[in-house]
Amino acid sequence: EIVLTQSPATLSLSPGERATLSCRASQSVSGYLAWYQQKPGQAPRLLIYDASNRATGIPARFSGSGSGTDFTLTISSLEPEDFAVYYCQQRRNWPPFTFGGGTKVEIK
Amino acid sequence: EVQLLESGGGLVQPGGSLRLSCAVSGFTFSSYAMSWVRQAPGKGLEWVSAISGSGGSTYYTDSVKGRFTISRDNSKNTLYLQMNSLRAEDTAVYYCAKDVWFEELSGAFDIWGQGTMVTVSS
Numbered sequence: 001e002i003v004l005t006q007s008p009a010t011l012s013l014s015p016g017e018r019a020t021l022s023c024r025a026s027q028s029v030s031g032y033l034a035w036y037q038q039k040p041g042q043a044p045r046l047l048i049y050d051a052s053n054r055a056t057g058i059p060a061r062f063s064g065s066g067s068g069t070d071f072t073l074t075i076s077s078l079e080p081e082d083f084a085v086y087y088c089q090q091r092r093n094w095p096p097f098t099f100g101g102g103t104k105v106e107i108k
Numbered sequence: 109e110v111q112l113l114e115s116g117g118g119l120v121q122p123g124g125s126l127r128l129s130c131a132v133s134g135f136t137f138s139s140y141a142m143s144w145v146r147q148a149p150g151k152g153l154e155w156v157s158a159i160s161g162s163g164g165s166t167y168y169t170d171s172v173k174g175r176f177t178i179s180r181d182n183s184k185n186t187l188y189l190q191m192n193s194l195r196a197e198d199t200a201v202y203y204c205a206k207d208v209w210f211e212e213l214s215g216a217f218d219i220w221g222q223g224t225m226v227t228v229s230s
Contacts, residue, residue, distance in 0.1 A: 095169060
């Protein structure tokens with residue numbers, strides 16, 4: 001089973017700042033990595049699939065990069081609605097599809 | 109509008125059973141693989157099970173194999189999860205989720221339901 005480790009666990013930033021979230025895989029997932037956003041009491045929302053492709057309707061301030069074992073989600077300029085928990089997820093080796101433990105982006 | 113609506117959650121004793129349903133609208137249900145993903149209180153996301161569009165292929169995470177059964181009724185646009193021999197550690201919000209790509213079980217999920225809570229406790 002591929003383990004995904006996200007860092008940091010919590011990121012404290014102000015609106016307008018740049019957010020950089022990391023996801024590291026225990027073995028290569030090639031480019032088969034997705035990012036999701038989850039707000040309290042809501043279902044997750046797909047942001048990025050296959051490392052760098054924005055899902056439908058996702059603003060351009062969200063971008064993904066990486067391949068193999070190291071991936072990054074960047075939010076270029078935080079909007080108030082971006083404060084949430086972010087999860088990475090791999091679909092290279094399955095079952096199971098696995099998720100990282102999450103990074104909480106909170107208001108500083 | 110694409111919608112997924114889960115139901116069937118509730119409180120059940122250890123060893124008991126529940127059947128979750130996910131009613132789908134707004135897309136050609138039979139053309140997309142579907143999954144169940146759960147989230148224990150205050151915890152992260154855990155993929156539970158997936159099923160192909162035809163229903164002919166099913167997959168499970170190890171901790172639920174032999175206890176949970178995923179199925180679908182394409183005539184009713186409904187996904188199911190039969191959960192037997194429930195344990196305290198199965199307590200979670202259960203989400204149904206649609207696969208991104210047409211006629212492929214890809215494991216990327218673009219549409220999620222609102223979730224249904226399952227609590228296993230005596």
